[in-house]
Amino acid sequence: MSKRLVLRIVDDLEANYDYFKQKADARGALGFTGIQKYTSALRILAYGNTTDINDEYLKMGEKTTRDTLEHFCRGIIDVYGARYLRTPTWDDLQKIYEVHSTEHGLPEEWISGKAPKASFYANGNYYPHGYYLSDGIYPRYSIFVKTFSDPIEEKKRIL
Known part of the structure; x- marks a missing residue:
């Protein structure tokens, strides 16, 4: 602050x-x-x-x-x-969007509703769409890749 x-x-x-x-x-x-x-x-x-x-x-x-x-x-x-501490109105959301857009900018294709191409190769495999890393709170969709933990402590490995 x-x-x-x-x-x-x-x-x-x-x-x-x-x-x-x-x-x-x-x-x-x-x-x-x-x-x-x-x-x-x-x-x-x-x-x-x-x-x-x-x-x-x-x-x-x-x-x-x-x-x-x-x-x-x-x-x-x-x-x-x-x-x-209230639900934002439509005008509030528009102001937030304008400030964010001015500050950070977005590619023009995103504003028109089209995502930019984000194909990639990983481990020799071709993936035509982008992926977002997420935790366990999202449902299983092909665009969300759940992270996995690699616990060091023996107690956390069992859980």
């Missing part, structure tokens, strides 16, 4: 929720800033860590990390849900 986007999200959360504002505790010591709470929640979500991971990195206790994560998720849904 860009720094500008991160700061915008933190500002929006601080503007809408007192939880993300830095406050003094009963002793007068300042608590965590909005950016620290944002970082805590994002680290849990991005890395799939447990809530005790931020104890060393941010000096934030497990309960505070858990509370922060709950407030962060609720805040993102409340603040951005109506605009970003």
Whole structure:
């Protein structure tokens, strides 16, 4: 994420929720800033860590990390849900397509519905059509080539 986007999200959360504002505790010591709470929640979500991971990195206790994560998720849904967490409209899809096309470009034949020729030879055999590598979630079609694993560990070979 860009720094500008991160700061915008933190500002929006601080503007809408007192939880993300830095406050003094009963002793007068300042608590965590909005950016620290944002970082805590994002680290849990991005890395799939447990809530005790931020104890060393941010000096934030497990309960505070858990509370922060709950407030962060609720805040993102409340603040951005109506605009970003919805099914895209036809106009949205057209804008996405235009941006992608401008950024990456596509061969003209793909836009007209025709795929470019992608024949190839492998192990001395001729294949007239292209193939896409995929995992096990796709049905068996001739254009999808399922990958296979070559596990190193004995336990994974048995599974």
